[in-house]
Amino acid sequence: MDIRHLTYFLEVARLKSFTKAAESLYVSQPTISKMIKNLEEELGVELFYRNGRQIELTDAGESMYIQGKEITKSFQNLTSEINDLMNVKKGHIRIGLPPMIGSGFFPRVMGDFRKKYPNVTFQLFEHGSITVQNSVGEGSLDIGVVVLPANEEIFHKFTIVEENLMLIVHPSHPFANEKEVELKDLHDQSFVFFREDFVLHDRITMECVKAGFHPTVIYETSQWDFISEMVYANLGIGLLPERICRDLDPEKVRKIPLVNPSIPWHLGIIWRKDRYLPFAARAWIDHTTSYMWRSVRK
The missing domain is CATH 3.40.190.10 (Periplasmic binding protein-like II)
Structure with a gap:
């Protein structure tokens, strides 16, 4: 049984006529009759009984009609749902x-x-x-x-995005007015870092080690704004992406390019x-x- 069998059956049951169902579905009457016969043979029951030119549903046909409507409705909903998904309507x-x-x-x-x-x-x-x-x-x-x-x-x-990290410091910091700062010059600084589940945590640490020192980390956080606030409170220095630094208040923190090496973000x-x-x-x-x-x- 497939959905086409059900569709033909339901149309015959609705119109109570093989001829009218064939016209409604734009197929020949022998095609409709053959489909219904195949369906009855597959199920092992009669779905219609004939009374002269009239046809009526048997009790098995009544059950088939009720369940068939639900099945075709679900199939139509599924088809509509898939179509909506494919066309990104939902x-x-x-x-x-x-x-x-x-x-x-x-x-x-x-x-x-x-x-x-x-x-x-x-x-x-x-x-x-x-x-x-x-x-x-x-x-x-x-x-x-x-x-x-x-x-x-x-x-x-x-x-x-292809950017580098920038150094941020308090306006009173010795580096505040520098045009650029080399990474090795940060060896004696206190850092505010991202947490260990951030790639930048390990990447900054690795670059510091390459530059000859292991960074002193006083705070770790998942929030870039917390880093900037800690720097504003003059509790340490931070390294943030250029994109973030553009929005920082220069009266609170100073942003300085980091070089030799720069750290990509x-x-x-x-x-x-x-x-x-x-x-x-x-x-x-x-x-x-x-x-x-x-x-x-x-």
Whole structure:
């Protein structure tokens, strides 16, 4: 039995006529009759009994009619649901974001996306890049925004930001008026760091060790604004991405380029290579990619 058998049966039952059902469905009457006969043989029961030119449902036919309507309704709903998903009329996207970019670039991208796809919903998870990458790898997130590089054997990626970290200090700090500062000159400073589940934690530590010292960390946090507030309170120094530093009050903290070496902060969107990606998530990646290209051209 397939959905076409049910459709033919229901139309005959509704119109109580093979001829009228054939006309309604734009098929020949022998086709309708054959379909109903095949259905009866498959089920082992008669669905109609004939009384002259009239046809009526048997008790088995009545049950078939009631259940058949529910089945075809469910099938139509399923078809409609799949069509909506394929055309991104609806959908749900699970995205992981580092906390430091949650209030910057992505609200604009999402706002633009929502205008185009108003019935797609988002579930945002704010974690450090390590946790986000693991969650995308495990499948609990569809898409992640992480500090690159990511494992290219596992993930597709699209780079969205290429910047460096900048040094931030209190306005009274000896480095406050410097045009640039070398990393090795920070050997005796107290740092306010991101937590260990942030890629920047290990990356900054590694670069400091390469420069000849191990950083003295007095606080660790998941929030970039907490780092800037700690620096404003003159409790230590911090390293933040250029994008974040643009919004800092120069009366409270000073931002200075870090050199020899500079520490890159490259962000990318990642998703699994070997896992199904929902239609809405694919549309969001395409939209974000297009948005970035438009931004570059401006």
